Amino acid sequence: MNTEELFNQDRGNSEKKEQKQSPLVSLERDLKFFNDSIKEVAVDIMVEGLSATPIFVAHQHEVKLGEVILDRNELNTEWSIHASTIEEFVDRGIIKPELKERFMSSYKNPNEFMCLFVIVPEGANFVYYPYLKS
DSSP: OOHHHHHHHHHHHHHHHTOSOOHHHHHHHHHHHHHHHHHHHHHHHHHTTSOSOEEEEEESSOOOSSEEEEOHHHHTOSOEEEEEEHHHHHHTTSSOGGGHHHHHHHOOOTTTEEEEEEEETTEEEEEEEEOOOO
């Protein structure tokens, strides 16, 4: 399931249940606001040779993974974003070494999509969100 389907499915579910707004709605809003900054960091990670596989951690709580690049408290947004890499995810055991190749086979072009590890109270998952055209 791609990000757009995930966002649309989630919107449909929340409309049907008429519960409080999904956190994915606010995440999408923040990602549009953060778009240029995230893309710039992704390019820097790749150009500087730190990794060919940048991963961004999106969360609303305290997380000790990656480096903070966009703090929700400082920016008055709902989400914070940390920059990380596949290497850190493997080193920290989030992606098991034996599953790294499977992850890489589904990893989308980092010049066109931001790879997000979205952490919510119910769990965490990888989501790809396309960069907006400038």
